[in-house]
Amino acid sequence: MAAFAGVVLAGGRSSRMGTPKAALEWHGSTLLRRTVGILARATAGPVVVVRAAGQELPALPPRTVVVADPREGKGPVQGIAAGLAALAGQAEAAFISSTDMPFLHPAFVRRVLRVVQGDGADVCLPVARGYPQPLAAAYRTSLAATAERLVKEDRLRPAFLFDECVVQRLDEAALKTDPVLAALDPELDSVLNVNEPADYRAARARPAPEVTVQLFGAVARAAAGPGQAKGPQAVRAATVQEAADGVGLVFDRHVTAALNGDQITRDGTTPLATGDTVFFLSADAGG
Incomplete structure (x- = not known):
């Protein structure tokens, strides 16, 4: 229970x-x-x-x-x-x-x-x-x-x-x-x-929560083009999808999100709150 x-x-x-x-x-x-x-x-x-x-x-x-x-x-x-x-x-x-x-x-x-x-x-x-x-x-x-x-x-x-x-x-x-x-x-x-x-x-006019986004593995390598941020990035996002959008990441079936390092989700509507850290990593084996 x-x-x-x-x-x-x-x-x-x-x-x-x-x-x-x-x-x-x-x-x-x-x-x-x-x-x-x-x-x-x-x-x-x-x-x-x-x-x-x-x-x-x-x-x-x-x-x-x-x-x-x-x-x-x-x-x-x-x-x-x-x-x-x-x-x-x-x-x-x-x-x-x-x-x-x-x-x-x-x-x-x-x-x-x-x-x-x-x-x-x-x-x-x-x-x-x-x-x-x-x-x-x-x-x-x-x-x-x-x-x-x-x-x-x-x-x-x-x-x-x-x-x-x-x-x-x-x-x-x-x-x-x-x-x-x-x-x-x-x-x-x-x-x-x-x-x-x-x-x-x-309420809707307020800024979205301030969260931190970090990319790992194949997701980070794919984003490592010229001018792309390599480390943690602060973005405004009320959902996992908005966090991905904030760093220019396509959040599709190949990507998994981990909230604060432990709660795993592939649902873009998962809500975020101020102070969250969202880790994006490859959902594919070996990512």
Whole structure:
């Protein structure tokens, strides 16, 4: 059983946005694809997407688990219950996120999850940018039955769930005692969401994360023409594909990417975050 997993509440059509947030474009991918990818990277466990009944979702990685919210209009506690129940026997705890936090950083996810692993809490609830963040929080999967009971009792606010378990709150100072998080997400943009069209436009206008790209083996040799950089290169990229584009590399079936030296991917929509290093190398034997 994995220690940690992820749950993303996909939501449905937003009256404010005029379209499902999950399908909003994000650097050639979608907001939902990005959030799922960040949680997969940060937890190394399964990721569950909870969708509204009948909701169509954009393309997702093959191992993503999709479950339907069994009751319409019951709010986030229903989604929390469904997501945690889907992870029964698969993980001890899950980071639960809404789909509309485009700057969620893996370092933030790891910082929050460590609390439920090491401090005996049932929930780690960040309090950042002036508000508690129940949809950027960690929950023990054993809370599924409690959350389901609260839904049946029509007690639908996360505060009711928190009343029935051990909650550790982390304010901004506590969150940033993690030096990695403090360095890579000092403003805690991880919890910024996009509720209005103007929020989305402002978020989309921001520069992509700054990452480092390094080429190895046959890929490096092929790029070693006149004027080509030989060492690490800093680029702005929100996905592996954008990182490849940033150094003029054709990211095709002959090329593999390794994120920070360990997580291997050949999916160009894999999301990147500030501080990542992307190693590109030949996917062919002997590369």
